[in-house]
Amino acid sequence: MKKLIVLLLLSSTAFAQQQTERKLTLEDFNLIADIGEQEKYYNEMIRQSLPGKMKPETDNECRSQLAIGWLTKGNIGRYEYYMRTNPRFSVIRLVDLTYTLEYLVDENKHIKVVEQASRELLEKLEKGELSDGVSRTQVLLEVNALANAKLGNMDLAMRNIAKSGEQTDNAREMKYFKDSKSKYLTRYCLILSAAGENKGALDTLTKALRNADSNPKMVSVYKDIYKKVHGNTNGVDELVKSLQDEAYQKYYQEVEKTYIAGEMKTIKGVFPSPDGGGEQLTLFDADKPVKDIVLTNLAEREVKFADHAGKILVLDFWSTGCTPCVAAFSGFERVVADYKNEPFNLYVVNLFEDLPTVKVFVARRGITLDVLRDEPNTAFNINGTPTKIIYDPMGNIRFYAVGYAGSTDREYYKLKAMVEIVKARNGVAKN
Template sequence: MFMKAILLLMVFSGCAYAQQVQVKDVEFATILAVEEAEKYYNSLMAEEPEDSDNTAKYSEYRGQLAVDWLLKGNVEKYQFYKKMQPKFTALQLFELSNHLEDWVDNNTEVRRVEQISSELLGELEKGMYYDQFSRVGVLLEINAVANARLGNVQLAKERIEASNEKVIFRNFPYFRNSLANYLNRYAVILAADGQPQRALDTLSKAMRDANSTAVLRGTLREVYQQVNGSKKGLEEYIATLEEEAYRTTYENVQKEWKANGQAVPNIPLTDYDGKEIRLSTYKGKIVVIDFWSTVCKPCVAAFPAFERIVKEYSKDPFELFVINVGETADIVRPYMKKKGYTLNVLFDNHEKIFNAIGAIGTPEKFIIGTDGNIQLRGVGYAGSDDAEYYKLKAMVEVAKAHTKDL
């Protein structure tokens, strides 16, 4: 239980090196609504006034309140807690940058994004925060796009160039859409600089390579019209790029098919309520299982694509389970609810299934055919929303192609 408490704090507070776990820290971390978290913080301050012994804890709480209020769109509340100079944890900084990414990529609150990202960059330069997840490069990208949208094109070009010197994870499929987001932002700046053809070429290649997202497709639509003067042929062009990316993925997956795979073990898993679920009872359906944990960034990066797949195959004999390893329902349930994911979660806390089928880590997905045998596996995160979607769709379609009754 001690290790699980440590994991909880790593997930919700970013305090990976905490020396002691307090019950109230856990209680604060599991509160979903920021309004309720703020009430809890205020009551705790009244009960235990801040002093030299607990100031670090309260600083972390204020940092989380600042982050959560910004996620809710309340900039004034963010600024209120930010003025108290909380020392953002690595995870809080990660969440902040993610939200600023969402705003700037969707051309929302651009001026505020420019201001907040500039402030955070200045504080990081002073060494005020531990940048465990290499947010400097991402914040430079964010700031560059904000400036491009505000008409400060030269500064935007300087910032996007500077981001290349600070990036660590961009070309490694670890965080969600790292490379796809960069390519989209670079194209936005090219278009703002009067180079729409270069922007279109950049985005087209990104889509062919499956380094793409819904946002990137939106940018491509805009620059396509700039280059061609109309929407004529646009949707056909996008469909061709998507088909090329998917076909390449499908051909690669097809080579990995195993006709005589390992039978799925008759080992029970549990759902949120502790009810036993056995994968061996799902014969007649194609079943996807994916091993994950809340502290695994590439694991949860794949979830939006999983949600898309579940919706697409909702009328088919198909199931998808994300199997949590090493955590409990009291950690996972609020996490999934806060993130808005609706995937079917199962638990393998003793790693019996994980070990029995020879899994090597997280994330790792397996396709179980209608005969109950494991016939495909995929290790790691594919790198973008589209790449992950194409990969899993191809795995399902290859399984269907080898199943006579589907």
């Protein structure tokens, strides 16, 4: 009996050790959406590791993510705690940190921290202690300039916004990062206004709104500067609307030329080769009617497109690593809001990625669009993202497009124009 008891105790002890020694990995750390839970997981990783045995690259990646995560949440104390450990930011983490600093300065939060953090990053980039390669130096100069303007350091603000405008890589015209040009123009004009140059700022923003190099934030800044120039806001709403209508009509006419007439329930989408050689490359192959396609959502429930008969259907294809894909989402959200009471559905279809990865990304970014998944990419055989396909209520493909339009407003105008043209040509009325 004693032997049996000892064996049982040994067995239970071994089992307990197996349970507590479950390997904690960076991959699982990355799949935790909540920053507090991420920190707990990291602390457990340290506790379970032998002293000094955690891989330096793993430790560094965790610390850099935690620093950014806490800054995003506005917990400056925790951010500064991890920054004191001197994490080295990869290019991806530099992008994430820049996103956070952009958000904070644009929303007028923790400006002193933004100024210090952006200044320190710029110093490291200049010394070669950080690698850029994705034009974040340009944006950090904008951010630091605006932060200094808000702190009253106008000479430094003007120098850095000028340096930002002198960058030669033309990143703002690449249509890669969300609202690159519109954010720059808004920050530039805020700095001009702080320097007393309100008329020049207003003229610059008027041109931006007319050309759709704009987003909702720019509109509010425009109205504030308009009041400084004119002493009141009389007529400003009508002026903004006329500028926006002018931009929308331009893109309506542009989009109308790409409308696909006739019954086209299947199609091979093509686009010109980027090298300018005239070759047509295959973008996707919609080789079966949309009514025959079934995908799953993030709750792992089936979505049958046959159930969407009689509705305009927009499908946009993306992945979490496709920055311009996600940049377009804010424009899509405005379209969804416009047609919430009409026979219309828009889905963003994730390709190539597993469910946990997509769910965590959606939670962290606060994405409100309806997300579907086609991990093996078999429904449409997409060869490039972002790609969108627009169906009329009868299941005919009426538009398709590739790429990000470059600003929230332009993305909104173009997709809205596509929807309105489909409605006009297919007799779709409001409910």
